[in-house]
Amino acid sequence: xxxxxxHKDKFGTxxxxxxxxxxxxxxxxxxxxxxxIAGYITKFLKHEMLDKKKKEERIANxxxxxxxxxxxxxxxxxxxxxxxxxxxxxxxEETPQEITEQSSEN
Numbered sequence: 794x795x796x797x798x799x800h801k802d803k804f805g806t807x808x809x810x811x812x813x814x815x816x817x818x819x820x821x822x823x824x825x826x827x828x829x830i831a832g833y834i835t836k837f838l839k840h841e842m843l844d845k846k847k848k849e850e851r852i853a854n855x856x857x858x859x860x861x862x863x864x865x866x867x868x869x870x871x872x873x874x875x876x877x878x879x880x881x882x883x884x885x886e887e888t889p890q891e892i893t894e895q896s897s898e899n
Contacts, residue, residue, distance in 0.1 A: 797834055806842065808835045 796819060797804065803814045812831040821827040 796830070797837065804834050804838060806835060806839050808832060811835050 796815065800814070800818050803818065804811050808831055811834050812827060815821065815827060815831050815834070821830065
Protein backbone atom coordinates (compact mmCIF):
# COMPACT_ATOMS: atom_id res chain seq x y z
CA UNK A 794 0.00 0.00 0.00
CA UNK A 795 2.89 2.35 0.74
CA UNK A 796 4.37 1.86 -2.74
CA UNK A 797 0.95 2.43 -4.29
CA UNK A 798 0.30 5.57 -2.22
CA UNK A 799 3.68 7.10 -3.07
CA HIS A 800 3.78 6.13 -6.76
CA LYS A 801 0.15 5.72 -7.81
CA ASP A 802 0.66 7.65 -11.05
CA LYS A 803 3.17 5.05 -12.28
CA PHE A 804 0.77 2.11 -11.98
CA GLY A 805 -2.19 1.10 -14.10
CA THR A 806 -4.42 -1.86 -14.82
CA UNK A 807 -1.83 -3.84 -16.82
CA UNK A 808 -0.02 -6.48 -14.75
CA UNK A 809 3.15 -6.57 -16.88
CA UNK A 810 3.58 -2.80 -16.77
CA UNK A 811 2.99 -2.77 -13.03
CA UNK A 812 5.60 -5.48 -12.55
CA UNK A 813 8.19 -3.47 -14.53
CA UNK A 814 7.36 -0.25 -12.68
CA UNK A 815 7.55 -2.02 -9.33
CA UNK A 816 10.99 -3.32 -10.29
CA UNK A 817 12.17 0.26 -11.00
CA UNK A 818 10.72 1.68 -7.78
CA UNK A 819 11.81 -0.97 -5.27
CA UNK A 820 14.16 -3.88 -4.82
CA UNK A 821 12.25 -7.14 -4.51
CA UNK A 822 14.47 -10.18 -4.90
CA UNK A 823 11.71 -12.77 -4.83
CA UNK A 824 9.98 -13.25 -8.17
CA UNK A 825 6.87 -14.65 -6.49
CA UNK A 826 6.58 -11.73 -4.07
CA UNK A 827 7.09 -9.22 -6.90
CA UNK A 828 4.33 -10.89 -8.92
CA UNK A 829 2.04 -10.99 -5.90
CA ILE A 830 2.52 -7.28 -5.18
CA ALA A 831 2.11 -6.31 -8.85
CA GLY A 832 -1.03 -8.47 -9.02
CA TYR A 833 -2.42 -6.85 -5.90
CA ILE A 834 -1.78 -3.36 -7.28
CA THR A 835 -3.41 -4.30 -10.61
CA LYS A 836 -6.47 -5.79 -8.91
CA PHE A 837 -6.77 -2.83 -6.53
CA LEU A 838 -6.64 -0.25 -9.35
CA LYS A 839 -9.14 -2.18 -11.50
CA HIS A 840 -11.54 -2.36 -8.57
CA GLU A 841 -11.05 1.36 -7.91
CA MET A 842 -11.80 2.17 -11.56
CA LEU A 843 -14.95 0.00 -11.49
CA ASP A 844 -16.19 1.77 -8.35
CA LYS A 845 -15.54 5.15 -9.94
CA LYS A 846 -17.40 4.14 -13.11
CA LYS A 847 -20.41 2.85 -11.13
CA LYS A 848 -20.52 6.06 -9.10
CA GLU A 849 -20.47 8.17 -12.29
CA GLU A 850 -23.29 6.06 -13.77
CA ARG A 851 -25.39 6.49 -10.62
CA ILE A 852 -24.88 10.26 -10.71
CA ALA A 853 -25.76 10.36 -14.42
CA ASN A 854 -28.92 8.29 -13.82
CA UNK A 855 -29.98 10.54 -10.94
CA UNK A 856 -29.43 13.63 -13.07
CA UNK A 857 -31.41 12.06 -15.92
CA UNK A 858 -34.31 11.24 -13.59
CA UNK A 859 -34.26 14.75 -12.14
CA UNK A 860 -34.36 16.29 -15.64
CA UNK A 861 -37.36 14.24 -16.80
CA UNK A 862 -40.84 15.62 -16.42
CA UNK A 863 -43.28 13.75 -14.14
CA UNK A 864 -45.25 12.46 -17.14
CA UNK A 865 -42.13 10.91 -18.67
CA UNK A 866 -40.91 9.34 -15.44
CA UNK A 867 -43.31 6.53 -14.67
CA UNK A 868 -41.22 5.21 -11.79
CA UNK A 869 -41.71 8.33 -9.68
CA UNK A 870 -44.46 8.14 -7.09
CA UNK A 871 -46.21 11.42 -6.37
CA UNK A 872 -47.18 11.88 -2.72
CA UNK A 873 -50.92 12.32 -2.16
CA UNK A 874 -52.33 15.48 -0.69
CA UNK A 875 -54.53 15.41 2.40
CA UNK A 876 -57.65 15.96 0.28
CA UNK A 877 -56.86 13.00 -1.97
CA UNK A 878 -56.08 10.81 1.03
CA UNK A 879 -59.28 11.68 2.92
CA UNK A 880 -61.45 11.28 -0.20
CA UNK A 881 -59.92 7.89 -0.91
CA UNK A 882 -60.31 6.76 2.68
CA UNK A 883 -63.95 7.73 2.88
CA UNK A 884 -64.83 6.01 -0.40
CA UNK A 885 -63.05 2.77 0.46
CA GLU A 886 -64.32 2.53 4.02
CA GLU A 887 -68.00 1.96 3.54
CA THR A 888 -69.23 1.07 6.98
CA PRO A 889 -72.94 0.60 7.60
CA GLN A 890 -74.62 3.27 9.64
CA GLU A 891 -75.81 1.96 12.95
CA ILE A 892 -79.21 3.14 13.98
CA THR A 893 -79.87 2.91 17.63
CA GLU A 894 -83.15 3.45 19.28
CA GLN A 895 -83.26 4.93 22.67
CA SER A 896 -85.87 3.47 24.85
CA SER A 897 -88.00 5.83 26.75
CA GLU A 898 -88.07 3.51 29.70
CA ASN A 899 -86.50 4.84 32.87
